[in-house]
Amino acid sequence: MRVVRFAIPAIGVYLCSPMLSMIDTATVGLFCGTLQQAALNPAVMIIDYSARTMSFLYTGTTNMIATSKQKKTADEIKDSFIGSLRFAFLIGTGLGGLILLTSKRMLVPLIGNDTIDTEVIRAAWKYVAIRAFGMPAAAMIGTSQAACLGLQDNKTPFQIIITAAVMNLVLDIALVGRKIPWVGGTAGAAWATTASQYFALGLFFYKFTSSTRRQQQPAAKGKQAIHKRFVGRKIEMESFFALPCKKTIQDFSPYIIPVTTTQIGRCSTYIAMGHVVSSTLDTASMAAQQIITSIFYTLIPIGDSCSLAAQSFLPSIISAASDSNTNTDTDTTADTTNTTTTTQQQHNTSSAKSQSEKPVANSTIIDMNQTIKNIYKVAGCLGIFLSLIAISIPFACPLLTSDTAVTSIVQSVVPIMFALLSTHGFFCASEGILLGLRDLKFLGRIYGIFFVVVPILMLRLKYIAKVGATNNIISLLSVWNVFLGYQTFRILAFLSRVFILRERFSNKASDKNGNGHGESPMA
Structure with a gap:
């Protein structure tokens, strides 16, 4: 909740x-x-x-x-x-x-x-x-x-x-x-x-x-x-x-290159789509593309809210785990430098600390896994909501254009919009979890690949239209089909990466439980 x-x-x-x-x-x-x-x-x-x-x-x-x-x-x-x-x-x-x-x-x-x-x-x-x-x-x-x-x-x-x-x-x-x-x-x-x-x-x-009268808050709320x-x-x-x-x-500075690379990788796809539409198709298709992208960009923030939730909740969990490990390392160093303590006392102290650290590590694992699970649950519910809106797009066309040709083109893309919007929440949740876990290198690299590969696939449509017998071979639906393939690959890649990071976090936290000390789970 x-x-x-x-x-x-x-x-x-x-x-x-x-x-x-x-x-x-x-x-x-x-x-x-x-x-x-x-x-x-x-x-x-x-x-x-x-x-x-x-x-x-x-x-x-x-x-x-x-x-x-x-x-x-x-x-x-x-x-x-x-x-x-x-x-x-x-x-x-x-x-x-x-x-x-x-x-x-x-x-x-x-x-x-x-x-x-x-x-x-x-x-x-x-x-x-x-x-x-x-x-x-x-x-x-x-x-x-x-x-x-x-x-x-x-x-x-x-x-x-x-x-x-x-x-x-x-x-x-x-x-x-x-x-x-x-x-x-x-x-x-x-x-x-x-x-x-x-x-x-x-x-x-x-x-x-x-100024506000509510600025005086109880100290307990901190x-x-x-x-x-x-x-x-x-x-x-x-x-x-x-x-x-x-x-x-x-x-x-740690966010500039990875996040910018991520956004450029995203934008290259949309720019290539717009270029193919405007250079290959007619004015009605350009107007339809603007309507579709406007609807798409207006609806996808519903899924993006899952990304924001992950970025807001997960950093504090990871930070708490890092602080726990830092304190453990400090205490261990202090113990080893105390030459006046007997070997038996050191053993007892180490055992006591190990026992006290286990609940902290276990709690961190539980918190992270439960948070990720809850974010995906919300993403699934939002996907159902978005899919219902997607099938209602034809009814909204009269509010966006009075051109029947434009309306017809928009309606042809509705099935693709249904597939995209119904799964968009899972994509946004996965990307937000990766950002919350600060897996910036992975995001930067994979979007660097998208920056090159996806525009090539889009421009391939332009080439097919020019060498084909008629321009009707390529339509706006063809462009959005390529985007659907791109979105499907992103979802599978990001879900797999989240699973790998979660397992890595759990394994390193488990090592900390067994050894009584260890490095940061996300190191």
């Missing part, structure tokens, strides 16, 4: 960006037509996939806060959080500037179709240029969400994201239908999303810095009440915009 109570509200954490993009897709499709909606396919691709390269900020913040809350004071956690926000602002600003400088040149090669309507290119560029200004807010929102989750406060992010989504919808309705070039259409959708992001960031700062007010004071603007300290960068 702890996992369920955490996972359900945590859905809103990953829901922010895809929900805003989904609202943009729906309003543009209904108010502006198929061409403008097709333009969102490459535009959203650039924005959302670029934003994923900042994921190391969120993974690092969640893990550091979840681990440090067992050991550090409120002031230390507050300083770590402010340092994370500074680093996030720096990364977000740099990424936004990079997008502005390069995205205009990237659009045509990304689409890969020289005969595409110029209106699609112009509409896509407007959306990208405006959304780039929201990157600093996106980085700090993600970091704030991650800090809340590290403290197991999932209600604050959920409430803020829902509020921001409502604001985005209102602004979309007000702006998208206008005929002013840089206000209506895709530009209006981009302004609505960017404004909503900064509004959400303002709500996070208000939550973190405003660090569990830190999330009520863990910044504790107004953030001074000059101090906030200072460069992050060396310690903050060092804290994030």
Whole structure:
């Protein structure tokens, strides 16, 4: 029940960006037509996939806060959080500037179709240029969400994201239908999303810095009440915009390469999919692809909540095991250096310590195994829920487009969506467990392989379409079939890795039981 109570509200954490993009897709499709909606396919691709390269900020913040809350004071956690926000602002600003400088040149090669309507290119560029200004807010929102989750406060992010989504919808309705070039259409959708992001960031700062009557908590609750007010004071603007300290960068350094490699490996697949669709298929297929990906990205956070739960619960278990081993090693060293103790006394002391350590090691094994089992149970239930939504997609099409050709293409992919969404919870749970156990090297390496192999398979479809007798050989369904094979392999690989790590943890903890001492179970 702890996992369920955490996972359900945590859905809103990953829901922010895809929900805003989904609202943009729906309003543009209904108010502006198929061409403008097709333009969102490459535009959203650039924005959302670029934003994923900042994921190391969120993974690092969640893990550091979840681990440090067992050991550090409120002031230390507050300083770590402010340092994370500074680093996030720096990364977000740099990424936004990079997008502005390069995205205009990237659009045509990304689409890969020289005969595409110029209106699609112009509409896509407007959306990208405006959304780039929201990157600093996106980085700090993600970091704030991650800090809340590290403290197991999932209600604050959920409430803020829902509020921001409502604001985005209102602004979309007000702006998208206008005929002013840089206000209506895709530009209006981009302004609505960017404004909503900064509004959400303002709500996070208000939550973190405003005084509250609930800040006086019973002493027994200790660090569990830190999330009520863990910044504790107004953030001074000059101090906030200072460069992050060396310690903050060092804290994030273990996550930068593995997590970024993981996200690039993921994004390469989606980019290859978008390129194949836009360069091989027609405008209706581009619009259908944007609708399908918007639905997919809006639903998969339901499974991603299992990943967040694993990243929030498992680090403290592993940290407790490491602390136990550290204390054991220290005590053993002290015993061996005491030359005045008799051999019999040493033997008795060692036996007593061994007996006292066994319950600690056994408890760690039980805690980890039970947590993993519960996360998978929740993942299975969420998979059933997602599968029911997947078969309801045809009924949602009238809310997303008025083009019957686009609707027909979307409906052809529904069986693939059913297979993907029904199993997505197990994939997310497995990946979250690997992140919680800090198996970053494995994730970095396997996504490095995906980065090369999966785009090759996707581009093979483009080649087949060009050499075939007719372009109808390849359809949007063909692209999503390749993705289904990729997802199936990921699930099997990650489940196997979780099983191996769990057995390794149990074996090393068992060795500690038998010997009375040993190294960290995850070493």
